[in-house]
Amino acid sequence: xxxxxxxEDQTIEILMKYLVEDxxxxxxxxxxxxxxxxxxxxxxxxKMFVEVKGAKAxxxxxxxxxxxxxxxxxxxxxxxxxxxxxxxxxxxxxxIVAIAHPDDKQIRNCIARNIQHINKLGIIxxxxxxxxxxxxxx
Numbered sequence: 001x002x003x004x005x006x007x008e009d010q011t012i013e014i015l016m017k018y019l020v021e022d023x024x025x026x027x028x029x030x031x032x033x034x035x036x037x038x039x040x041x042x043x044x045x046x047k048m049f050v051e052v053k054g055a056k057a058x059x060x061x062x063x064x065x066x067x068x069x070x071x072x073x074x075x076x077x078x079x080x081x082x083x084x085x086x087x088x089x090x091x092x093x094x095x096i097v098a099i100a101h102p103d104d105k106q107i108r109n110c111i112a113r114n115i116q117h118i119n120k121l122g123i124i125x126x127x128x129x130x131x132x133x134x135x136x137x138x
Contacts, residue, residue, distance in 0.1 A: 004130035006102035008054030011128045012038055015052065015100050018126075018134040024048065037088070038100075048096040049088045050126070051081045055102040074110040085123050096124060103127035103135065 006014070009031045016026050016039060024041040039050040056069060069077065081099045088097045099118065101107050108127075115125045115137050127135040 003105060005055040005104060006128065006130055007056055008038070008052055010130075011054050011100060011102050012052050014128050014132050015039065015050065015126055015134060016041075017132070018128075019048075046096055047092065047094075048098060049092060050098040050100055051084045051088075052100045052128075053077045053081055053102075053107075055104045055107055069106075071106070071110045074107050078111045078114070082118060082123075085118070089122070097122070098124035098126060100126035100128055103129040103133070 012029055012031060016029060019039070019041050020026060022043075024043045026039065026041050027047075028037065028040040030036045030038050037049050038052040039048075041048045041050070053074075054069075078099075078101075085097045085099060088095065101111070118125060119138055125137040127137070129135075
């Protein structure tokens with residue numbers, strides 16, 4: 001059986017549901033080709049900014065070329081997410097900053113060993129499963 005590959009939009013939708021169940025209020029989110037923070041959430045006096053990546057492009061994506069992202073694209077996307085997280089930390093020094101990826105075997109093989117390093121920098125990581133299970137690393 002082939003593993004379900006989540007798009008960025010699907011990953012955002014599953015993660016938002018998880019955050020709401022964890023008492024976060026979704027203030028804003030971006031789907032499709034929209035620019036901005038993928039998810040902004042708040043809880044009490046906390047604010048969280050999440051940069052989300054997918055395992056494949058949406059069928060509607062104007063740049064879709066492959067069935068799913070290869071290891072080079074996964075690493076490139078992860079690098080861009082790290083840079084965006086650093087920018088967010090600069091712009092919102094008191095906020096919680098996170099990166100989220102689909103809990104996908106290929107993505108784990110490419111980046112999982114690096115999660116500990118972003119955690120040391122204060123960046124949370126979410127693994128978002130197609131089965132709607134979300135794992136938080138910090």
